[in-house]
Amino acid sequence: MNTPLIIDGKAVAAAVLEECRVEAAALTEKGITPGLAVVVVGDDPASKVYVGSKARTCADLGFHSVKIELPTETTQEELLEVVRKLNADPAVHGILVQSPPPKHINEEEIIRAIDPRKDVDGFHPENVAKLALEDPTGFVPCTPAGCMKLLEVSGIDTNGAEAVVIGRSMIVGKPMALLLVSKNSNATVTIAHSRSKDLPGICRRADILIAAVGRPDMVKADWVKPGAVVIDVGINRVEDSSKKSGYRLTGDVAYDEVAPKCAAITPVPGGVGPMTIAMLMKNTLQAARQISNSKL
Ligand code: NAD
Numbered sequence: 001m002n003t004p005l006i007i008d009g010k011a012v013a014a015a016v017l018e019e020c021r022v023e024a025a026a027l028t029e030k031g032i033t034p035g036l037a038v039v040v041v042g043d044d045p046a047s048k049v050y051v052g053s054k055a056r057t058c059a060d061l062g063f064h065s066v067k068i069e070l071p072t073e074t075t076q077e078e079l080l081e082v083v084r085k086l087n088a089d090p091a092v093h094g095i096l097v098q099s100p101p102p103k104h105i106n107e108e109e110i111i112r113a114i115d116p117r118k119d120v121d122g123f124h125p126e127n128v129a130k131l132a133l134e135d136p137t138g139f140v141p142c143t144p145a146g147c148m149k150l151l152e153v154s155g156i157d158t159n160g161a162e163a164v165v166i167g168r169s170m171i172v173g174k175p176m177a178l179l180l181v182s183k184n185s186n187a188t189v190t191i192a193h194s195r196s197k198d199l200p201g202i203c204r205r206a207d208i209l210i211a212a213v214g215r216p217d218m219v220k221a222d223w224v225k226p227g228a229v230v231i232d233v234g235i236n237r238v239e240d241s242s243k244k245s246g247y248r249l250t251g252d253v254a255y256d257e258v259a260p261k262c263a264a265i266t267p268v269p270g271g272v273g274p275m276t277i278a279m280l281m282k283n284t285l286q287a288a289r290q291i292s293n294s295k296l
Helices: 009-029 045-061 076-088 107-113 125-133 142-153 173-181 199-204 255-261 273-295
Strands: 035-041 064-070 094-097 162-166 188-192 208-211 229-232 236-239 247-250
Touching: 009 045, 009 142, 009 273, 035 045, 035 076, 035 273, 045 064, 045 273, 064 076, 076 094, 076 107, 094 107, 094 273, 125 173, 142 173, 142 229, 142 273, 162 173, 162 199, 173 188, 173 208, 188 199
Parallel strands: 035 064, 035 094, 162 188, 162 208, 208 229
Antiparallel strands: 236 247
């Protein structure tokens, strides 16, 4: 048995947000108030919660915040027009269209319509390329950027480490793998996914294991090398009649059995989750800085 470091994402996110507040004040003094626009289409309750908390965080940090709520029946062309207007709005430095949109919306086309200089989610192909090229003017997707920050502040050395990322999405898995293999990090990276053979065996090689799948408690204790660092990105709702809401949140890692084997682990909730919004604010500041500098 071992007492792992429980990585406190809430505390790290609060520190990042505090840095953002200070930088926002300094930029505002120079006449540039960082601005973030969040667009949500339809009435998915989880999306509404995310968008609400992004807008509240903006207000709290002194950012200019625009929240656009559109009805489910909004057409592709109407949404594209909203994006074009935000692209042209000088008070807006960051634009985010909350995922998932309703089924009739072509999300890929919407992402490509966002000015890459304002794409603070880092999903536009230009920013995906910049991540692969290790060009620091690009925007790094917020959740993997948050995972890297957690590793860094926890003093975890990624140099030469065996890292395994489970999941290959463009939002988490792939950018996470690119960040780990970059020259800033120097890990040896394996990306595992739904077709990987012997997933437990692959995971057991990991000094650093990142789970980004969306399957509650999938990673078991015997998948984890003793002394590994485990970062759990998964956010899963599982029924729990003892909760007022009727559900509880759990990660992709069977926390209770895995934690005692680890050197460090992120809990769910309170691990990676709070980092995503903090890195979004950091990206918005980067956009405000870059856009205003290019205008000078
Ligand atoms: P996704 O559904 O786009 O991708 C899931 C990936 O997991 C896929 O690449 C798939 O190949 C892989 N996968 C599925 N089943 C598997 C299996 N049995 N074995 C191995 N691999 C398997 O999901 P996503 O957007 O990358 O999100 C992953 C999880 O992270 C979800 O739980 C999501 O809610 C959570 N998430 C959390 C945050 C945060 O802020 N903490 C942000 C984004 C996503």
